[in-house]
Amino acid sequence: MPWFQKSKKIQSTQKKAELPDGLWLKCDNCGEIIFRRELQKNASVCQKCRFHFRISSREYIEMIADEGSYREFNADMKSSDPLKFKDTKRYPDRIQKSTKKAGMNDAIRTGIALLNDRKIVLGIMDFNFFGGSVGSVVGEKIVQATRRAKEGNYPFILICASGGMRMQEGLFSLMQMAKTSCELAEFAQTRLPFITVLTHPTTGGTTASFAMLGDVIIAEPGALIGFAGPRVIKQTIGQDLPPGFQRAEFLLQHGFLDMIVDRTRLRGTLSTLIMHLHDADDSESEEQVSTVD
């Protein structure tokens, strides 16, 4: 089969992807048996079919930031359950479970890093924490990251993975769309680039706010990106969705993305974009390297 037909197939068949334990594993998409270490070396992208396995926020940091340069801030910011929310479980119990699972206190890491010796602010949402949902903590961390970037004259790169706003914080969550937009509107008055990277999946209020507000918007191949989730749309219109609907390739075709970038080339692409858009102060960047925290 020619390569372009194969890549078509990927677009519509992205499935849950988490690297199972063991030396060898089977690609969720093409069934290829892959040596685990090989996959990791290849940014968790299947060499045969380019299927992008889900990776954690930590792995994105390792992939994008110069080695050992990442300094996380606000890592211990944690949700305080403003509604005393309870469904079948208490919200704080769900948070605790997510913290255990993802090894972080909420659904985003924010920090300062070097990218090819240039200082950047880097935020990475993590779908492993509460489905990457946005509540007060994610909103505040994005606002503070944006401010750090503005104060330091750094570009801001935000990697998105999110099912949308977090129900358990009610309207507080919805207002994070407004809050981050206000800060990003201030950021847009500067000449600092804000680049978003949309990974699988990016939906709901996340897409309908900061994810779509990038000066440059990048997506990973096959990523599901949309406002309404496919299940809701299907229910509303009472028919199956066309193949490839709401995938990165569909969005690119309809004009809502600047580009789709294979994860193995993400670091290089980000670096080049920043070179094009950001007027770095060279004398300062020397000093930045040594005072990264």
Place this chain on the structure above:
Amino acid sequence: MPDRLALDFEKPIIELEKKIDEMKALSGSSKIELDDEIARLEKKAEKLRKDVFSSLNRWQRVQLARHPDRPYSLDYISRIFTDFIELHGDRAFSDDPAIICGLGRLEETSVMIIGHQKGRGTKDNLYRNFGMPHPEGYRKAKRLMELAARFGRPVISLIDTPGAYPGLGAEERGQAEAIASNLMVMANLPVPFIAVVIGEGGSGGALAIGIADRVFMLENSIYSVISPEGCASILYRDSSQAHKAAEAMKVTASDLQKLGLINGVIKEPPGGAHRYPDICADNIREILSEGLNELSSLPVDELIAKRHERYYKMGKWEQAKE
């Protein structure tokens, strides 16, 4: 008067009012002296309305917010503003009837009015898409917000939508981008902006015309991050548990005022806006003109800085303990 759709908790009130009407008719036609009895029953009805409406639970308020007789944007526009001129279209794809925009006069000020518009009855509702906008509705709103800014006219938005429409065309034409782009424009719009939730504040589809210097809610309106049904279908795997979701998410005007997320609650007379649209319109007008008076004296920089500050404060968190 034709029979209205009555919610369960409205029924005793409506029955009593019917009885009063019958007595009045009887008294008019037969000269039997019923005035005292009528007066007594009217007092009783008033008390009943007050009792019922002062102790509504959250789900009952959700039902009122969605009441098919509830006044919609155009009902308020005609009562609050003069010289209204509707403006159409996003200049790119189409005109979305689920969002109404236009210029109107509030006392001595011309303002841009933007509102979701639901339909009355099946045919009208299909035309209005049940008040669920497509991207072009949001883009029309954005175009006209920017027009208002250019001419230094304040913006008033009336929020009443179950949500942005979740359909094929809406996604294809960038529902998410349209909403995001509006948020950015509203954040820095250099004119006063007041939003009033008059019915349903359905998530991102509501917020897309709702970043404002002041946000008010009618007493029986709701505002939520997801519909109670949507929340229930995720958390309880059963959308018929929506009443539980409405309780848990705290979706009412008084909830959100207590949480500091809105600036105030606009009173509805006991009985609700659908029984007293004129009084509610008066109450809204009063709040709007008071708000515009305060906001129009602010320099633009301060106006925008204060608007941002309003949102920066929204959020609750704590430090994790090691």
